[in-house]
Amino acid sequence: MVLGTMYVVLALRRLSLTQVTSSDRGFRAFVLLEPRCRFIWSTMHLQWPPGAVDLYLRRSQGRPLSVSLIVPKTNASKSKKDRWATFLSTNMCMIRALDISICNRQCSAALSRSLDTPAPILRSFTLNLGHSIDSVQGLFSGFAPGLDSVRINARRSFDLQCFPSIRVLVMRVNPYVHASLLPTLAALSNLEELTLISTIHSKDNASNLYSDRAYCFPETFPETWISLVACRSLTLKHFETPFIEGFLSTVNIQSVKELIIHENMVCGGPKDSFAWLSPTFASPFPYVPLHPIRPTLLRLEIDPNRVYLVADGTPSYTYSLDLRPLCCTGEGFEIEIANILVNLATQLSVQPCELTIVIDAGQSIRVANHALSRLYDAISSAEFWQYVLAAYGAVETICLAGNVTAIVSVLSRVDASFVLPSLSEIRVPENSVNHAVDPACLADLLKTWPTHSESLLGNVAAFCAQVEIKA
Numbered sequence: 001m002v003l004g005t006m007y008v009v010l011a012l013r014r015l016s017l018t019q020v021t022s023s024d025r026g027f028r029a030f031v032l033l034e035p036r037c038r039f040i041w042s043t044m045h046l047q048w049p050p051g052a053v054d055l056y057l058r059r060s061q062g063r064p065l066s067v068s069l070i071v072p073k074t075n076a077s078k079s080k081k082d083r084w085a086t087f088l089s090t091n092m093c094m095i096r097a098l099d100i101s102i103c104n105r106q107c108s109a110a111l112s113r114s115l116d117t118p119a120p121i122l123r124s125f126t127l128n129l130g131h132s133i134d135s136v137q138g139l140f141s142g143f144a145p146g147l148d149s150v151r152i153n154a155r156r157s158f159d160l161q162c163f164p165s166i167r168v169l170v171m172r173v174n175p176y177v178h179a180s181l182l183p184t185l186a187a188l189s190n191l192e193e194l195t196l197i198s199t200i201h202s203k204d205n206a207s208n209l210y211s212d213r214a215y216c217f218p219e220t221f222p223e224t225w226i227s228l229v230a231c232r233s234l235t236l237k238h239f240e241t242p243f244i245e246g247f248l249s250t251v252n253i254q255s256v257k258e259l260i261i262h263e264n265m266v267c268g269g270p271k272d273s274f275a276w277l278s279p280t281f282a283s284p285f286p287y288v289p290l291h292p293i294r295p296t297l298l299r300l301e302i303d304p305n306r307v308y309l310v311a312d313g314t315p316s317y318t319y320s321l322d323l324r325p326l327c328c329t330g331e332g333f334e335i336e337i338a339n340i341l342v343n344l345a346t347q348l349s350v351q352p353c354e355l356t357i358v359i360d361a362g363q364s365i366r367v368a369n370h371a372l373s374r375l376y377d378a379i380s381s382a383e384f385w386q387y388v389l390a391a392y393g394a395v396e397t398i399c400l401a402g403n404v405t406a407i408v409s410v411l412s413r414v415d416a417s418f419v420l421p422s423l424s425e426i427r428v429p430e431n432s433v434n435h436a437v438d439p440a441c442l443a444d445l446l447k448t449w450p451t452h453s454e455s456l457l458g459n460v461a462a463f464c465a466q467v468e469i470k471a
Contacts, residue, residue: 042066046084053087064096064121071102071111078108085110092117092140097124104130112136118143129154131199155199161187167230170195175218175243182250186226194228195235198243198264218243227252235260241277242266249286260318267325279321282339285347294394298352300341302379303360304372307337311350319344326372334378342391351394359402382409389419397425401432408437412445 030037041059046069048056057065069084085108088095098119102111107129115127116138123146129136134156140147142162152158152171157180160166166188173181173196185191218240228234234256236244244263253259266277295313302308307321321340326333344350359380378384385406389395398420400407410419411426426446433442 038063045069046087047071050083057091062094065091065094066097067091067095068099069101071106073103073106076106081106081108082110085114088114089117092119092122094121095119096121098122099126101128102130102133104132106130107133107135109135115139116141119147120145122147124149126151127154129156131155157181157184160184164189166191168193170197172197172199174199175239176200176216178219178243182222182224182226185228185251188228190230191228192230193233194231195233195237196239196247198238198240200238221246221250225250225252229255231256233258233260237262238264240264240266241279244280245283245286248280257315258318259315262320262322264322265325278336279340281319281321281343282336283343285343295350295352297354297356298344298350298392299356299358301358302337304376307340309341309344311344311352313350317344317348317350323372323375326375333375334384337375337379338384338388341388345391351392353394354397354399355392355395356399357401357404357407359404359407380406382406386410386419393421395420396422397427398423399427399429401429403437404433405437405441408441408445412441412448 038059038061041056041061042063043066044053044056044060046053046067067088069088071081071084088111092114100115112135115136117140119125119140120143122140122144125139125144125147127136127139131154133154136154136156136158139158139160142159144163145165147163147165149168150160150163150166150171151169154172155174157171157173157177159180160169161184164187167190169188169191175198181196185194220242228251231253232255234253235258236247237260239247239262241263244261261280263280265279295311295316298309298311300307300309305322305324307319307323309317309319311317319340321337360376380403389407389410398411410416411423417423428442428446
Protein backbone atom coordinates (compact mmCIF):
# COMPACT_ATOMS: atom_id res chain seq x y z
CA MET A 1 0.00 0.00 0.00
CA VAL A 2 2.87 2.34 0.86
CA LEU A 3 4.56 1.70 -2.47
CA GLY A 4 1.25 2.21 -4.25
CA THR A 5 0.74 5.55 -2.53
CA MET A 6 4.28 6.68 -3.39
CA TYR A 7 3.71 5.71 -7.01
CA VAL A 8 0.49 7.73 -7.17
CA VAL A 9 2.14 10.78 -5.58
CA LEU A 10 5.02 10.67 -8.08
CA ALA A 11 2.64 10.16 -10.97
CA LEU A 12 0.50 13.11 -9.92
CA ARG A 13 3.46 15.44 -10.38
CA ARG A 14 3.21 14.75 -14.10
CA LEU A 15 -0.55 14.92 -14.45
CA SER A 16 -2.20 17.88 -16.13
CA LEU A 17 -5.37 19.49 -14.81
CA THR A 18 -7.43 17.75 -17.51
CA GLN A 19 -6.10 14.33 -16.55
CA VAL A 20 -6.87 14.84 -12.86
CA THR A 21 -10.38 16.17 -13.40
CA SER A 22 -11.26 13.46 -15.91
CA SER A 23 -10.12 10.61 -13.63
CA ASP A 24 -12.62 8.25 -12.03
CA ARG A 25 -14.38 9.14 -8.78
CA GLY A 26 -12.28 6.82 -6.64
CA PHE A 27 -9.04 8.30 -7.89
CA ARG A 28 -10.24 11.84 -7.23
CA ALA A 29 -11.30 10.82 -3.73
CA PHE A 30 -7.86 9.38 -3.09
CA VAL A 31 -6.21 12.62 -4.18
CA LEU A 32 -8.49 14.62 -1.89
CA LEU A 33 -7.95 12.41 1.18
CA GLU A 34 -4.30 11.39 0.88
CA PRO A 35 -2.19 13.86 2.96
CA ARG A 36 0.83 13.39 0.71
CA CYS A 37 -1.20 14.59 -2.27
CA ARG A 38 -1.99 17.97 -0.74
CA PHE A 39 0.93 19.62 -2.51
CA ILE A 40 -0.96 19.07 -5.78
CA TRP A 41 -3.42 21.79 -4.87
CA SER A 42 -0.67 24.28 -4.08
CA THR A 43 0.67 24.28 -7.65
CA MET A 44 -1.40 26.24 -10.13
CA HIS A 45 -1.15 27.87 -13.56
CA LEU A 46 -3.09 31.10 -13.85
CA GLN A 47 -3.93 30.50 -17.51
CA TRP A 48 -6.18 27.65 -16.40
CA PRO A 49 -9.94 28.29 -16.44
CA PRO A 50 -10.98 30.55 -13.52
CA GLY A 51 -12.98 27.78 -11.88
CA ALA A 52 -9.97 25.46 -11.81
CA VAL A 53 -7.72 28.14 -10.29
CA ASP A 54 -10.34 28.89 -7.61
CA LEU A 55 -10.73 25.17 -6.86
CA TYR A 56 -7.00 24.69 -6.40
CA LEU A 57 -6.78 27.82 -4.26
CA ARG A 58 -9.53 26.53 -1.93
CA ARG A 59 -8.04 23.04 -1.73
CA SER A 60 -4.58 24.44 -0.94
CA GLN A 61 -6.01 25.47 2.46
CA GLY A 62 -3.61 28.35 2.99
CA ARG A 63 -0.43 26.40 2.22
CA PRO A 64 2.39 28.21 0.36
CA LEU A 65 1.65 28.41 -3.36
CA SER A 66 3.70 27.70 -6.45
CA VAL A 67 2.26 29.87 -9.22
CA SER A 68 3.10 30.22 -12.89
CA LEU A 69 1.71 32.43 -15.63
CA ILE A 70 2.46 32.36 -19.34
CA VAL A 71 0.97 35.26 -21.28
CA PRO A 72 1.17 34.04 -24.91
CA LYS A 73 1.96 35.94 -28.08
CA THR A 74 -1.66 35.83 -29.17
CA ASN A 75 -3.76 38.63 -27.81
CA ALA A 76 -4.99 37.85 -24.31
CA SER A 77 -8.18 39.69 -23.43
CA LYS A 78 -8.12 42.58 -20.98
CA SER A 79 -10.43 40.67 -18.67
CA LYS A 80 -7.95 37.79 -18.43
CA LYS A 81 -5.05 40.12 -17.70
CA ASP A 82 -7.09 41.91 -15.04
CA ARG A 83 -8.04 38.57 -13.47
CA TRP A 84 -4.42 37.43 -13.38
CA ALA A 85 -3.30 40.76 -11.93
CA THR A 86 -5.98 40.58 -9.24
CA PHE A 87 -4.93 37.06 -8.27
CA LEU A 88 -1.28 38.07 -7.94
CA SER A 89 -2.03 41.21 -5.97
CA THR A 90 -4.42 39.40 -3.63
CA ASN A 91 -2.44 36.21 -3.05
CA MET A 92 1.19 37.36 -3.31
CA CYS A 93 1.45 36.98 0.46
CA MET A 94 0.95 33.20 0.05
CA ILE A 95 3.22 32.62 -2.98
CA ARG A 96 6.51 30.84 -2.34
CA ALA A 97 7.52 30.21 -5.97
CA LEU A 98 6.54 32.49 -8.85
CA ASP A 99 7.26 31.96 -12.56
CA ILE A 100 6.08 34.68 -14.96
CA SER A 101 6.50 34.81 -18.75
CA ILE A 102 5.01 37.70 -20.72
CA CYS A 103 5.44 38.14 -24.47
CA ASN A 104 5.78 41.49 -26.23
CA ARG A 105 2.72 43.76 -26.26
CA GLN A 106 0.96 41.54 -23.71
CA CYS A 107 1.91 43.22 -20.44
CA SER A 108 -0.90 45.40 -19.11
CA ALA A 109 -0.49 48.15 -16.54
CA ALA A 110 -2.38 46.02 -14.01
CA LEU A 111 0.00 43.08 -14.49
CA SER A 112 2.99 45.38 -14.09
CA ARG A 113 1.62 46.77 -10.83
CA SER A 114 0.81 43.31 -9.49
CA LEU A 115 4.49 42.32 -9.67
CA ASP A 116 5.26 45.21 -7.33
CA THR A 117 3.18 43.67 -4.52
CA PRO A 118 5.08 42.74 -1.31
CA ALA A 119 5.95 39.02 -1.17
CA PRO A 120 6.73 38.07 2.44
CA ILE A 121 7.31 34.32 1.87
CA LEU A 122 8.58 34.31 -1.72
CA ARG A 123 11.72 32.20 -2.18
CA SER A 124 12.00 31.54 -5.92
CA PHE A 125 11.24 34.01 -8.71
CA THR A 126 11.58 33.62 -12.47
CA LEU A 127 10.69 36.45 -14.85
CA ASN A 128 10.77 36.28 -18.64
CA LEU A 129 9.79 39.51 -20.40
CA GLY A 130 9.62 40.29 -24.10
CA HIS A 131 12.46 42.58 -25.14
CA SER A 132 10.12 45.52 -25.81
CA ILE A 133 8.41 45.42 -22.40
CA ASP A 134 9.48 48.28 -20.13
CA SER A 135 6.33 48.84 -18.06
CA VAL A 136 7.49 46.60 -15.20
CA GLN A 137 9.34 49.12 -13.04
CA GLY A 138 9.61 47.52 -9.61
CA LEU A 139 9.48 44.11 -7.95
CA PHE A 140 7.60 43.28 -4.74
CA SER A 141 7.85 46.87 -3.44
CA GLY A 142 11.33 45.94 -2.32
CA PHE A 143 9.95 43.50 0.26
CA ALA A 144 10.71 39.80 -0.19
CA PRO A 145 12.87 38.97 2.85
CA GLY A 146 13.20 35.27 2.05
CA LEU A 147 13.96 35.60 -1.67
CA ASP A 148 16.62 33.00 -2.41
CA SER A 149 16.71 32.36 -6.17
CA VAL A 150 16.11 34.91 -8.95
CA ARG A 151 16.18 34.37 -12.71
CA ILE A 152 15.41 37.38 -14.90
CA ASN A 153 15.35 37.27 -18.69
CA ALA A 154 14.61 40.84 -19.75
CA ARG A 155 16.23 43.66 -21.70
CA ARG A 156 15.85 46.15 -18.85
CA SER A 157 17.61 45.92 -15.51
CA PHE A 158 15.94 45.79 -12.10
CA ASP A 159 17.06 47.14 -8.75
CA LEU A 160 17.68 44.07 -6.58
CA GLN A 161 19.57 45.81 -3.78
CA CYS A 162 16.55 45.41 -1.50
CA PHE A 163 16.90 41.61 -1.57
CA PRO A 164 20.21 40.78 0.19
CA SER A 165 18.99 37.23 0.85
CA ILE A 166 19.49 36.22 -2.82
CA ARG A 167 21.88 33.28 -3.15
CA VAL A 168 21.34 32.38 -6.82
CA LEU A 169 21.07 35.09 -9.48
CA VAL A 170 20.72 34.60 -13.23
CA MET A 171 20.04 37.71 -15.28
CA ARG A 172 20.67 39.42 -18.57
CA VAL A 173 22.88 42.50 -18.66
CA ASN A 174 23.23 45.11 -21.38
CA PRO A 175 27.00 45.65 -21.70
CA TYR A 176 26.33 49.16 -22.98
CA VAL A 177 24.09 50.13 -20.03
CA HIS A 178 25.21 48.47 -16.82
CA ALA A 179 25.63 51.32 -14.32
CA SER A 180 23.36 49.60 -11.78
CA LEU A 181 25.14 46.23 -11.94
CA LEU A 182 27.97 46.79 -9.46
CA PRO A 183 25.82 48.50 -6.77
CA THR A 184 23.36 45.63 -7.04
CA LEU A 185 26.04 42.95 -6.66
CA ALA A 186 27.70 44.82 -3.80
CA ALA A 187 24.42 44.68 -1.86
CA LEU A 188 23.98 40.91 -2.33
CA SER A 189 26.27 39.74 0.45
CA ASN A 190 24.87 36.17 0.39
CA LEU A 191 25.28 35.64 -3.35
CA GLU A 192 26.74 32.19 -4.06
CA GLU A 193 25.93 31.57 -7.73
CA LEU A 194 26.02 34.38 -10.29
CA THR A 195 25.26 34.04 -14.00
CA LEU A 196 25.30 37.09 -16.28
CA ILE A 197 24.16 36.79 -19.90
CA SER A 198 24.59 39.50 -22.50
CA THR A 199 21.45 41.05 -23.94
CA ILE A 200 23.40 41.85 -27.11
CA HIS A 201 23.53 38.91 -29.49
CA SER A 202 26.61 38.73 -31.70
CA LYS A 203 24.50 39.21 -34.82
CA ASP A 204 22.99 42.37 -33.26
CA ASN A 205 26.47 43.88 -33.38
CA ALA A 206 27.22 42.63 -36.89
CA SER A 207 27.38 46.15 -38.31
CA ASN A 208 30.40 46.80 -36.09
CA LEU A 209 32.02 43.39 -36.36
CA TYR A 210 32.00 43.00 -40.11
CA SER A 211 32.48 46.51 -41.46
CA ASP A 212 35.22 49.11 -41.67
CA ARG A 213 33.63 51.17 -38.91
CA ALA A 214 35.41 51.42 -35.58
CA TYR A 215 34.21 49.12 -32.82
CA CYS A 216 31.73 50.73 -30.43
CA PHE A 217 33.11 50.08 -26.96
CA PRO A 218 30.61 49.32 -24.19
CA GLU A 219 30.17 51.37 -21.05
CA THR A 220 33.32 51.27 -18.92
CA PHE A 221 33.31 50.10 -15.33
CA PRO A 222 33.93 52.70 -12.61
CA GLU A 223 37.24 52.73 -10.77
CA THR A 224 35.93 50.86 -7.78
CA TRP A 225 36.35 47.44 -6.21
CA ILE A 226 33.64 45.18 -4.86
CA SER A 227 34.04 41.83 -3.18
CA LEU A 228 31.72 38.85 -3.65
CA VAL A 229 32.93 36.99 -0.59
CA ALA A 230 30.26 34.27 -0.74
CA CYS A 231 30.36 33.70 -4.50
CA ARG A 232 31.30 30.13 -5.38
CA SER A 233 30.20 30.03 -9.03
CA LEU A 234 30.53 32.75 -11.68
CA THR A 235 29.31 32.42 -15.27
CA LEU A 236 29.65 35.10 -17.97
CA LYS A 237 27.91 34.24 -21.25
CA HIS A 238 28.22 35.80 -24.70
CA PHE A 239 29.92 39.01 -23.62
CA GLU A 240 32.66 40.62 -25.66
CA THR A 241 36.18 41.09 -24.37
CA PRO A 242 35.93 44.67 -22.99
CA PHE A 243 33.02 43.81 -20.67
CA ILE A 244 34.60 40.60 -19.39
CA GLU A 245 37.96 42.24 -18.70
CA GLY A 246 36.29 45.22 -17.02
CA PHE A 247 34.09 43.02 -14.85
CA LEU A 248 36.87 40.68 -13.73
CA SER A 249 39.11 43.67 -12.98
CA THR A 250 36.45 45.23 -10.75
CA VAL A 251 34.99 42.28 -8.84
CA ASN A 252 36.89 40.27 -6.25
CA ILE A 253 36.03 36.59 -6.75
CA GLN A 254 38.94 35.05 -4.89
CA SER A 255 36.70 32.41 -3.28
CA VAL A 256 35.10 31.22 -6.52
CA LYS A 257 35.14 27.46 -7.09
CA GLU A 258 33.73 27.44 -10.63
CA LEU A 259 34.50 30.00 -13.33
CA ILE A 260 32.70 29.74 -16.70
CA ILE A 261 33.32 32.27 -19.48
CA HIS A 262 31.87 32.17 -22.99
CA GLU A 263 33.55 35.09 -24.76
CA ASN A 264 32.85 36.66 -28.14
CA MET A 265 35.99 38.09 -29.64
CA VAL A 266 36.01 41.64 -30.93
CA CYS A 267 37.09 42.34 -34.49
CA GLY A 268 36.28 45.31 -36.66
CA GLY A 269 37.74 48.02 -38.86
CA PRO A 270 40.60 47.83 -41.37
CA LYS A 271 43.74 46.06 -40.23
CA ASP A 272 45.98 49.11 -40.36
CA SER A 273 43.78 50.90 -37.81
CA PHE A 274 42.09 48.10 -35.89
CA ALA A 275 42.23 44.32 -36.11
CA TRP A 276 41.11 42.70 -32.86
CA LEU A 277 41.18 43.02 -29.10
CA SER A 278 43.29 40.52 -27.24
CA PRO A 279 40.96 37.95 -25.61
CA THR A 280 40.65 37.84 -21.84
CA PHE A 281 42.69 34.69 -21.25
CA ALA A 282 45.39 35.83 -23.69
CA SER A 283 46.21 38.94 -21.63
CA PRO A 284 47.50 39.26 -18.07
CA PHE A 285 44.52 37.74 -16.32
CA PRO A 286 42.79 40.01 -13.76
CA TYR A 287 41.64 37.08 -11.61
CA VAL A 288 44.04 34.80 -9.76
CA PRO A 289 42.79 32.08 -7.39
CA LEU A 290 43.83 32.07 -3.74
CA HIS A 291 44.79 28.41 -3.89
CA PRO A 292 46.30 27.19 -7.20
CA ILE A 293 45.06 23.78 -8.30
CA ARG A 294 46.42 20.73 -10.00
CA PRO A 295 43.42 19.41 -11.91
CA THR A 296 43.08 15.79 -12.86
CA LEU A 297 42.02 16.61 -16.42
CA LEU A 298 42.34 19.48 -18.87
CA ARG A 299 40.51 19.28 -22.20
CA LEU A 300 41.43 21.59 -25.09
CA GLU A 301 39.28 21.76 -28.21
CA ILE A 302 40.15 23.91 -31.21
CA ASP A 303 38.30 24.15 -34.49
CA PRO A 304 38.07 26.92 -37.09
CA ASN A 305 35.17 28.56 -35.25
CA ARG A 306 36.09 28.44 -31.58
CA VAL A 307 38.54 27.66 -28.82
CA TYR A 308 37.17 25.65 -25.90
CA LEU A 309 38.84 24.46 -22.72
CA VAL A 310 37.67 22.91 -19.48
CA ALA A 311 39.71 22.00 -16.39
CA ASP A 312 38.34 20.13 -13.41
CA GLY A 313 39.42 20.66 -9.82
CA THR A 314 38.65 23.49 -7.41
CA PRO A 315 38.41 26.05 -8.82
CA SER A 316 37.31 24.58 -12.12
CA TYR A 317 37.52 26.53 -15.36
CA THR A 318 35.43 26.47 -18.51
CA TYR A 319 36.29 28.90 -21.27
CA SER A 320 35.22 29.29 -24.88
CA LEU A 321 36.14 31.94 -27.45
CA ASP A 322 33.95 32.47 -30.51
CA LEU A 323 36.28 33.05 -33.47
CA ARG A 324 33.63 33.68 -36.10
CA PRO A 325 33.93 37.50 -35.99
CA LEU A 326 37.50 37.08 -37.25
CA CYS A 327 36.47 37.72 -40.84
CA CYS A 328 38.80 40.54 -41.90
CA THR A 329 42.20 39.21 -40.93
CA GLY A 330 43.42 36.21 -39.00
CA GLU A 331 47.11 36.81 -39.52
CA GLY A 332 48.94 36.56 -36.22
CA PHE A 333 45.93 35.53 -34.17
CA GLU A 334 47.47 32.13 -33.51
CA ILE A 335 49.72 33.96 -31.04
CA GLU A 336 46.63 35.00 -29.09
CA ILE A 337 45.37 31.42 -29.00
CA ALA A 338 48.78 30.17 -27.88
CA ASN A 339 48.80 32.75 -25.09
CA ILE A 340 45.35 31.60 -23.96
CA LEU A 341 46.58 28.03 -23.59
CA VAL A 342 49.89 29.01 -21.98
CA ASN A 343 48.40 31.56 -19.57
CA LEU A 344 46.05 28.90 -18.27
CA ALA A 345 49.10 26.99 -17.07
CA THR A 346 51.32 29.90 -16.02
CA GLN A 347 48.93 32.51 -14.59
CA LEU A 348 46.17 30.24 -13.26
CA SER A 349 48.57 27.43 -12.32
CA VAL A 350 46.56 24.78 -14.14
CA GLN A 351 48.92 21.80 -14.35
CA PRO A 352 46.86 18.69 -15.13
CA CYS A 353 47.87 15.07 -14.84
CA GLU A 354 45.93 14.26 -18.02
CA LEU A 355 45.68 16.47 -21.10
CA THR A 356 43.14 15.87 -23.86
CA ILE A 357 43.58 17.74 -27.15
CA VAL A 358 40.90 17.69 -29.84
CA ILE A 359 41.60 19.59 -33.06
CA ASP A 360 38.66 19.85 -35.45
CA ALA A 361 37.36 16.39 -34.63
CA GLY A 362 35.08 16.37 -37.69
CA GLN A 363 36.30 14.66 -40.83
CA SER A 364 36.01 17.90 -42.80
CA ILE A 365 37.12 21.38 -41.86
CA ARG A 366 34.20 23.76 -41.50
CA VAL A 367 35.80 27.10 -42.36
CA ALA A 368 33.57 30.14 -42.69
CA ASN A 369 36.11 32.44 -44.37
CA HIS A 370 39.71 32.73 -45.56
CA ALA A 371 40.88 34.41 -42.34
CA LEU A 372 39.76 31.43 -40.26
CA SER A 373 41.29 29.06 -42.81
CA ARG A 374 44.68 30.73 -42.45
CA LEU A 375 44.34 30.71 -38.69
CA TYR A 376 43.53 27.00 -38.70
CA ASP A 377 46.67 26.30 -40.73
CA ALA A 378 48.75 28.29 -38.26
CA ILE A 379 47.51 26.45 -35.18
CA SER A 380 48.07 23.13 -36.94
CA SER A 381 51.85 23.66 -37.02
CA ALA A 382 54.41 21.80 -34.93
CA GLU A 383 55.97 25.08 -33.75
CA PHE A 384 52.64 26.20 -32.29
CA TRP A 385 52.17 23.03 -30.26
CA GLN A 386 55.78 22.77 -29.12
CA TYR A 387 55.38 26.23 -27.56
CA VAL A 388 52.05 25.33 -25.93
CA LEU A 389 52.95 21.87 -24.64
CA ALA A 390 56.12 23.16 -23.00
CA ALA A 391 53.91 24.97 -20.46
CA TYR A 392 52.37 21.69 -19.25
CA GLY A 393 55.36 19.90 -17.78
CA ALA A 394 53.29 17.98 -15.22
CA VAL A 395 51.25 16.08 -17.83
CA GLU A 396 51.56 12.32 -17.42
CA THR A 397 48.91 11.20 -19.92
CA ILE A 398 47.98 12.86 -23.19
CA CYS A 399 44.88 11.92 -25.20
CA LEU A 400 44.69 12.95 -28.87
CA ALA A 401 41.76 13.26 -31.27
CA GLY A 402 41.05 14.95 -34.58
CA ASN A 403 43.76 16.38 -36.82
CA VAL A 404 46.73 15.97 -34.47
CA THR A 405 49.47 15.67 -37.10
CA ALA A 406 51.45 18.56 -35.60
CA ILE A 407 51.28 17.13 -32.08
CA VAL A 408 52.36 13.70 -33.30
CA SER A 409 55.31 15.41 -34.97
CA VAL A 410 56.30 17.18 -31.74
CA LEU A 411 56.04 14.03 -29.62
CA SER A 412 58.02 12.01 -32.17
CA ARG A 413 61.07 14.24 -31.92
CA VAL A 414 64.17 13.18 -30.03
CA ASP A 415 63.80 16.09 -27.60
CA ALA A 416 60.14 15.37 -26.80
CA SER A 417 61.05 14.49 -23.21
CA PHE A 418 62.14 18.08 -22.68
CA VAL A 419 58.71 19.32 -23.79
CA LEU A 420 56.69 16.95 -21.59
CA PRO A 421 59.18 15.48 -19.11
CA SER A 422 56.54 13.62 -17.05
CA LEU A 423 54.71 12.05 -20.00
CA SER A 424 54.29 8.29 -19.59
CA GLU A 425 51.23 7.43 -21.68
CA ILE A 426 49.65 8.47 -24.97
CA ARG A 427 46.04 7.61 -25.73
CA VAL A 428 44.37 7.68 -29.12
CA PRO A 429 40.77 6.42 -28.80
CA GLU A 430 39.47 4.25 -31.60
CA ASN A 431 38.24 6.18 -34.66
CA SER A 432 39.14 9.49 -33.01
CA VAL A 433 41.80 10.81 -35.40
CA ASN A 434 40.97 11.94 -38.91
CA HIS A 435 42.67 10.90 -42.13
CA ALA A 436 44.97 13.93 -42.20
CA VAL A 437 47.15 12.12 -39.64
CA ASP A 438 49.91 9.92 -41.07
CA PRO A 439 49.07 6.45 -39.68
CA ALA A 440 52.65 5.24 -39.96
CA CYS A 441 53.98 8.15 -37.90
CA LEU A 442 51.25 7.61 -35.33
CA ALA A 443 52.01 3.90 -35.06
CA ASP A 444 55.75 4.57 -34.66
CA LEU A 445 55.03 7.09 -31.93
CA LEU A 446 52.84 4.72 -29.93
CA LYS A 447 55.39 1.91 -30.15
CA THR A 448 57.85 4.11 -28.24
CA TRP A 449 55.58 4.15 -25.18
CA PRO A 450 55.80 0.68 -23.59
CA THR A 451 53.21 1.49 -20.92
CA HIS A 452 50.54 1.66 -23.58
CA SER A 453 48.13 -1.22 -24.13
CA GLU A 454 48.32 -3.65 -27.02
CA SER A 455 44.66 -3.00 -27.81
CA LEU A 456 45.48 0.58 -28.71
CA LEU A 457 48.16 -0.53 -31.13
CA GLY A 458 45.57 -2.83 -32.64
CA ASN A 459 43.26 0.16 -33.14
CA VAL A 460 46.05 2.05 -34.87
CA ALA A 461 46.79 -0.93 -37.10
CA ALA A 462 43.13 -1.08 -38.08
CA PHE A 463 43.21 2.64 -38.77
CA CYS A 464 46.24 2.20 -41.04
CA ALA A 465 44.44 -0.57 -42.92
CA GLN A 466 41.39 1.65 -43.43
CA VAL A 467 43.57 4.41 -44.86
CA GLU A 468 45.26 1.98 -47.26
CA ILE A 469 41.90 0.64 -48.45
CA LYS A 470 40.56 4.14 -49.10
CA ALA A 471 43.74 5.11 -50.91
